[in-house]
């Protein structure tokens with residue numbers, strides 16, 4: 001082949017936009033009043049989860065394969081608020097990014113047994129738990145050792161049930177096990193769903209928010225059908241909500257899509273929530289009176305009531 005044939009033509013220069021003022025402002029013209037028709041508007045009928053077996057922790061996965069929708073923020077802050085209020089909570093970080101450890105101020109580089117241990121040597125489950133600075137709240141750390149686990153386990157029999165088996169000995173010791181999941185629907189997330197009684201789905205009230213939800217819904221139905229008949233949905237929560245027309249319209253669509261499952265009001269976008277992890281402290285310690293602190297306190301109280309912890313811990 002002629003050497004010249006392997007070269008590719010130079011990229012055409014992109015048109016430059018000059019002198020545009022980048023100011024965030026709302027455009028209100030009739031053509032923007034309604035969002036397009038491309039999104040899901042049909043209700044996505046998902047089963048509600050059943051009650052937990054007596055004497056065992058309720059296992060709840062916070063899941064949405066879309067990245068950056070506040071899964072980890074929700075896990076950290078709901079777990080903290082409930083633990084402060086006397087609920088015995090174990091957080092399991094199934095994400096190799098390991099953000100839960102950072103959010104609780106734990107140095108994950110010094111952790112020996114973590115979520116990987118739970119999945120690969122269930123006999124060591126008990127040793128994988130670590131205490132946090134918050135009473136009643138333990139953490140199983142996720143870290144880089146989870147990278148590649150999906151490929152390693154591909155030929156293992158019963159690979160979808162590994163987390164469930166690792167969790168079994170821990171169930172009698174907690175009221176709630178809250179699982180943070182990675183932004184994918186791979187084997188680790190499937191393990192989380194198989195191990196769970198219920199899911200909580202955070203949805204950011206932004207334009208692409210609804211696009212992946214049909215896939216998530218069909219994954220939940222499939223797991224229920226084939227692997228875990230108990231699995232259901234406890235709540236859909238709206239996150240990072242700002243008082244704009246667009247956010248309001250997406251919120252309305254989320255309510256239409258999950259008429260019985262949405263917990264209102266949405267969690268507001270709030271800088272204190274974004275900065276709390278950099279201090280290694282949950283919002284209820286960093287800035288409990290902030291809008292974010294109040295919103296997560298309200299959400300946690302609603303979930304506490306739904307899960308029946310109030311009656312148990314009074």
Ligand SMILES: Nc1ncnc2c1ncn2[C@@H]1O[C@H](COP(=O)(O)OP(=O)(O)OP(=O)(O)O)[C@@H](O)[C@H]1O
Pocket residue numbers: 066067068069070071072073074095097099181182183239240241267268269270271273274275277292
């Ligand atoms: N209500 C909020 N207001 C402002 N910032 C927020 C809010 N909730 C979350 N954030 C910030 O948004 C970013 C994404 O949140 P988070 O890490 O919780 O999402 P995630 O769904 O866990 O992401 P990933 O899919 O990567 O695991 C973080 O920087 C977090 O601090």
Ligand SMILES: [Mg+2]
Pocket residue numbers: 071072073095099180181
């Ligand atoms: Mg996360």
